[in-house]
Amino acid sequence: MRYGLVKRVLDVLVAAVGLAVLAPLLAVIAIAIAVSMGSPVLFTQPRAGKDGRRFVIYKFRTMTRLPPELAEAPWDARRITVLGRWLRGLSVDELPQLWNVLRGEMSLVGPRPLLERYSPWLTERERARLTVPPGITGWAQVNGRANAPWDERLAMDTWYVDNRSLMLDVKILALTALDVVRRKDVHLEPATRLQDDLDVERKARRCGTPG
Numbered sequence: 001m002r003y004g005l006v007k008r009v010l011d012v013l014v015a016a017v018g019l020a021v022l023a024p025l026l027a028v029i030a031i032a033i034a035v036s037m038g039s040p041v042l043f044t045q046p047r048a049g050k051d052g053r054r055f056v057i058y059k060f061r062t063m064t065r066l067p068p069e070l071a072e073a074p075w076d077a078r079r080i081t082v083l084g085r086w087l088r089g090l091s092v093d094e095l096p097q098l099w100n101v102l103r104g105e106m107s108l109v110g111p112r113p114l115l116e117r118y119s120p121w122l123t124e125r126e127r128a129r130l131t132v133p134p135g136i137t138g139w140a141q142v143n144g145r146a147n148a149p150w151d152e153r154l155a156m157d158t159w160y161v162d163n164r165s166l167m168l169d170v171k172i173l174a175l176t177a178l179d180v181v182r183r184k185d186v187h188l189e190p191a192t193r194l195q196d197d198l199d200v201e202r203k204a205r206r207c208g209t210p211g
Contacts, residue, residue: 003164010108012102019098019099029092033060037061043063044056047113047114048114048115048130049105050130050132055113057097058099060095061084062083062084062093063080064081090180094136097136098136101136104133105133107134108173109136109138109172109173110133111140111157112141118197120199126154126157126158128161128162129157132161138160139159140153140157140160141172150198
C-alpha cells in the first residue's frame with residue numbers, strides 16, 4: 001500500500017480512538033475552561049493547510065480575553081491563566097486537533113500549520129511543506145520546537161517532506177511523547193519567543209534592517 005494511504009488510515013484510526021478514549025478528559029478540560037475563563041472553550045484560527053488551502057485549527061483556550069487597556073500590548077504572558085499554563089505544560093491544549101486530523105485537514109505528523117499571512121514569505125524550497133498535510137507534531141518540533149530560528153525550522157520541515165516515511169513518523173511520535181513527559185521546550189509565555197513573526201523577520205531582512 002502507498003505510504004500516503006497507510007498514513008491516512010492510521011491517522012483516522014488513532015484520531016478516532018483518541019477522541020473516544022480521551023472524551024472524559026476533554027469534557028473535564030472544557031468545563032474547567034468554561035468555569036474559569038468563560039466562553040469560548042476553544043481557540044480557533046485560520047491556518048494554511050495542504051496546498052495552501054485554508055482550514056480552521058482547534059486548540060483549548062489558554063488565555064483570557066485581551067482587556068482594552070492592553071490592546072497595544074506586544075505580548076500575551078499576562079493573559080495566560082493558571083489552568084492555561086497547566087494545559088500548555090502538558091501539551092493537552094493541542095488535543096482538539098485530533099478533530100482536524102479526523103476531518104482530513106491535518107495529520108498526526110507533518111509540518112506545523114502556519115498562519116496564512118506567512119505563505120507569501122516562504123521561499124520556493126520552503127513551499128514544499130505545503131505539499132503535505134500539516135501535523136500536530138513534526139520533525140522541527142522534536143528538534144527544538146519554538147526555540148529554533150525560522151530558517152532552521154523551515155529547513156527541518158522541508159527535510160521531513162523529502163524523507164517522510166512510516167518509520168520516521170513513528171520516531172517523531174515517540175520523540176514527541178518523550179518531550180511531553182519531560183516538558184521539554186515548552187513555551188508558556190509568548191513573551192519568551194526568540195524570533196519575530198516570519199513575515200516581520202523576512203520583511204526586515206528584505207529591507208536590510210534588523211529583525
